Amino acid sequence: MSADISVVVCVYTEDRWEDILAAxxxxxxxxxxxxETLLVVDHNASLLDRLTRQYKEAGESGEVRVLANAGPRGLSAGRNTGIAASRGxxxxxxxxxxxxxxxxxxxFAEGFEDPRVFAVGGxxxxxxxxxxxxxxxxEEFDWVVGCTYRGHPEGRARVRNVLGGNASFRRSAFDVAGGFATGIGRDGDRRxxxxxxxxxxxxxxxxxxDAVLLTDDRAVIHHRVPGARERxxxxxxxxxxEGLSKALVSRSVGAGKGLESERRYTTRVLPAGVGRGLRDAVLGRPGGVGRAGAIVTGVAAAAGGYVLGSVRARRGAATFRVVEIGGEPGGVRSTGGEGAAA
Incomplete structure (x- = not known):
């Protein structure tokens, strides 16, 4: 049984060669x-050539399509390239x-049986x-390593936003809202x-x-966390x-929506996490003090990033740009959406 779903995987380094093949x-x-599966390579000619040969020689070049990122370096432009080239x-x-x-x-497909649903995350x-x-x-900070965190809605529920590494969208969502904004997410910079x-x-x-965005925790993926990210x-x-990024989002869409979910997270989920950590410490369970301290440190670091990012945004330190998906496969064009970035 097949579905009219295109899967986009954005890649950028040969260091993840085995991971890419496994994905x-x-x-x-x-x-x-x-x-179809589309592999969008982010400005890495060697990886582009290697993946093209890999799937051509395996006789899978129709099922797996390898493309070069048609926009500036970064995850947003890579996703936009995949959206524009996809057929699902x-x-x-x-x-x-x-x-x-x-x-x-x-x-994912079950969620889209409801025509009101425009996105389903897992x-x-x-x-x-x-x-x-x-x-x-x-666990409250598993988003740090790209995973679902404690406090995220469970089961099948409406959400403000889905998490990008495990998500699906109706194609018409991009007709309505344009593509992912460049200048916000990862772009090859070390930060x-x-x-x-x-x-x-x-x-x-x-x-x-009227658009409905869902999370469905039955749609599961397993995300590798390298040793460097366990530190x-x-x-x-x-x-x-994350604080820098949230400042940019708030600049784009307003602090009301930009921080709507974060308010509940910081006032309810995180204090409960600190309490659990301290309770575990009292009961002699390993890691309790460390978890409580990590939560406090994480909040302080994110808050510091948000404050600095907000100051830089007001000064217009950089810009982000929204693109319109359309034209030839892989083609995107800029729209008027623009704002200051941290």
Whole structure:
């Protein structure tokens, strides 16, 4: 059984060669067959050539299409390239270092049976390189490593935004709202920015107030967490970068929507996490103090990033741009949407 779903995987480095092959293999093994898989290579000629040869020699060049990012360096432009080149009525996104469970696409497809639904996201579980979660690492901050965090809605529920590495959108969403804004998310810079999917989802629901965005935690992927991202230094840096990104999102869509989910998270979910950590410490359980301390540090780092990002945004330190999806496959063009970036 097949579905009219195109799967886009954005890739950028040969260091993830085995991960990329595993991601594609997991798409090909779906119980609901994808129409196509598009590998969008981010300004890496060697990787582009290697992947093209890999799937051509395997006789899979029709099922797996390898494309060069047609826009500026970065995840947003890569996704926009994949959207423009895809042929499915639904477009799903999978991280290049993740593998999807067998019914991943089937659960996405079920969500789109309701014509009001414009996006369906799934649940992302960490695969720790060390074999297990570091004792100090709080589940409330699993978004730091690109995974579903404690406090995220469970089951099948409406959400403000889906999480970009495990998400699907109706094609018409991009006709309505344009593509992902460049200048917000990751762009090859060493600082681990994000939030491009948050900004897009808010922009989508502003353009279509009746649009429903869902999360369905049956649509599961497993995301590899390398050893370098299990360290406290990365944790702190990523939290700070999230604050910078949230400042840009707020600049684009307003603080009301830009921080709507974050208010509940910081006032309810995180204090409860600190309480659990301290309780575990009292009971002599390992990692309790570390988790409580990590939550406090993460909040402080994100807040610091948000304050600095807001100041830079007001000064117009940089710009972001929204693109319109259209034209020839892989083609995008800029629209008038523009704002200051941190």
């Amino acid at each position: 594609v293999a997991s798409v090909r093994a779906q119980s609901l067959t994808a129409r 009525s639904v477009i799903a996104f999978l991280d290049d270092d993740a593998v999807a469970e067998r019914d991943w696409l089937r659960h 649940r992302t579980l960490p695969l720790w390189e060390s074999g297990r979660r570091p004792a100090w690492f709080p 681990p920015l994000g939030c491009e999917e948050t900004e897009f989802c808010i922009r989508l629901t502003r353009a279509r107030p 406290f230094r990365y944790f702190r840096t990523r939290a700070y970068a």
